[in-house]
Amino acid sequence: MLDLLKGPVLTFQEFILLSGRAIRGVVRKPYYWDDLSIQMDLIGVGSLPVVILTGFFSGAVMALQMSRALQTYGATSQVGQIVAITLVREMGPVLTALMVAGRNASGMASELGSMKVTEQIDAMRALGTDPVMKLVKPRLMATAIVLPMLTVLADFLGLVGGWLVACILLGLTTTTQYWNSSWRSLEYNDIAQGLLKPFVFAIVLSLVGCYYGMQTTGGTQGVGRSTTQAVVVASVWVVVLTFLIGRIFVSM
Amino acid sequence: MDAVLVFDNVSFDFGLGPVLQNVSFSISPGETLVLHGAAGSGKTVLLKLALGLLRPVSGRILLFGQDVTNLDESEWYDVRARIGVLFQEGGLFDSLTIAENVAYPLLNQPRLKFPMDQIDARVARSLEFVELGHTLEKVPSELSGGMRRRVGIARAIVTSPELLLYDSPTAGLDPITANTIMALILKERDENNATTLMATHRHQDGEILVRYRWDKRTASLRPVGPGESTRTKYLLLRDGRIAFLGTPEEFDASRDEYVMQFASR
Structure with a gap:
């Protein structure tokens, strides 16, 4: 039994050590600004299409599914409120994070993993750069900066998607009422929750991606394995953390 | 003068049985050490220990007279700035151009503080040394295996290190290319009097280091003259x-069965 637990506990310990070094590194020199802007471009601009599409359609689908239930109670005017709250609190942050986990946590794991198995990480250390500062820190910072922005974009496009379905397609309510009710329903609590979540997700998913990359052994097969693990672990953490953070905010 | 590199009773393991056990040796300035051994005998691990990429389980390692056994990672960078290394597969950064690869240690070794305006000239000179001056803007994937290995050498020597480590520089190369690589290693050793540690499993590589010298005048290898020594150990x-562990003569004269596999007959 203890032997079974040894592996996961060791993995978790090493993950925490790497995270500690990377997070401490954020306030320490050296800074590789070039790498940071490249990563922000890769993660932020690169994820725009997929985030726009998922944001838009999650809002549209929400309005669509809610239409019948709301009609039953004659509460179709509330559709804006429902779309806004679910998107800003949960759907926006979680779906955006899952998309970025699939795109970028996997990308980080495979890039760093390939570097590991071809001795490039060793070469980096031998030639005077700390891989945590040069590789992990820029990815961590870039994700933490752009994921909240992407989430805001997804939230907004979700509202637009909801409006198209609710007002133009199904005619559940008027445009003015839709935007009014969605704007009024949002409280500071929702916004705080909706922005804190992507920030936390960003830290976790970038560190998970980098950790599995840096741990890679066993050639190209190993790179494939760590890529898969990175996506799975990052995605699971996203859904677990959204519950934990939600729990804190609900009781507040 | 102090030895450049000393291993004092060093042992290492990955947690799955010992990889190195009680290894002791030393290299003096200007000496050459040829590290022989079958695949999996611990050659690469020994080189990584000498670079601080791995930490010994027991024993002491001294570099340039300083005990480096328990240095932390940030202190190691000062020591590594004085060592040049060629990794087994070259270890080139495949997303950087050849010029950027060779410039990497000049730009990134915190201790070197190399003047920016001299970097291009230094990179060009180092690539000229390995006769690849025309490849500056290419990326590693555009070069052949032998050329990549030569770029690796250019990157290893660009900082004029006091100690050079070569991990199987000829592995996976055809004999002609392998000899080109060996000639470059001799060129660096004899032109710049570099202390050299080379891991290899080919006995020819060791022999070249023992029996030849780089002649700057003719720009080719020449056999070692009488009374001359390359100060090489095996x-x-x-x-x-x-x-x-000993001289090439003792190595070739050994009656040990395992040694005889690596010695020339």
């Missing part, structure tokens, strides 16, 4: 233990 590893 170290043979067997399953992580030292099976032989």
Whole structure:
């Protein structure tokens, strides 16, 4: 039994050590600004299409599914409120994070993993750069900066998607009422929750991606394995953390 | 003068049985050490220990007279700035151009503080040294295996290091290319009097280091003259233990069966 637990506990310990070094590194020199802007471009601009599409359609689908239930109670005017709250609190942050986990946590794991198995990480250390500062820190910072922005974009496009379905397609309510009710329903609590979540997700998913990359052994097969693990672990953490953070905010 | 590199009773393991056991040797300035051994005998691990990429389980390692056994990662960068290394597969950064690869240690070794305006000239000179001056803007994937290995050498020597480590520089190369690589290693050793530690499993590589010198005038190899010495030692590893340590003459005269596999007859 203890032997079974040894592996996961060791993995978790090493993950925490790497995270500690990377997070401490954020306030320490050296800074590789070039790498940071490249990563922000890769993660932020690169994820725009997929985030726009998922944001838009999650809002549209929400309005669509809610239409019948709301009609039953004659509460179709509330559709804006429902779309806004679910998107800003949960759907926006979680779906955006899952998309970025699939795109970028996997990308980080495979890039760093390939570097590991071809001795490039060793070469980096031998030639005077700390891989945590040069590789992990820029990815961590870039994700933490752009994921909240992407989430805001997804939230907004979700509202637009909801409006198209609710007002133009199904005619559940008027445009003015839709935007009014969605704007009024949002409280500071929702916004705080909706922005804190992507920030936390960003830290976790970038560190998970980098950790599995840096741990890679066993050639190209190993790179494939760590890529898969990175996506799975990052995605699971996203859904677990959204519950934990939600729990804190609900009781507040 | 102090030895450049000393291993004092060093042992290492990955948690799955010993990889190196009680390894002791030393290299003096200007000396060459040929590290022989079958695949998996611990050659690469020994080189990584000498670079601080791995930490010994027991024993002491001294570099340039300083005890480096328990240095932390940030202190290691000062020591590594004085060492040049060629990794087994070259270890080139495949997303950087050849010029950026060679410039990497000049730009990134915190201790070197190399003047920015001299970097291009230094990179060009180092690539000229390995006769690849025309490849500056290419990326590693556009070069052949032998050329990549030569770029690796250019990157290793660009900082004029006091100690050079070569991990199987000829592995996986055809004999002609392998000889080109060996000639470059001799060129660096004899032109710049570099202390050299080379791991290899080919006995020809060791022989070239023992029996030849780089002649700057003719720009080619010449046999060692009478009374001249390349100051070369042999170290043979067997399953992580030292099976032989001594001069090339003793090595060739050894009657030990394992040693005879690596010696020339």
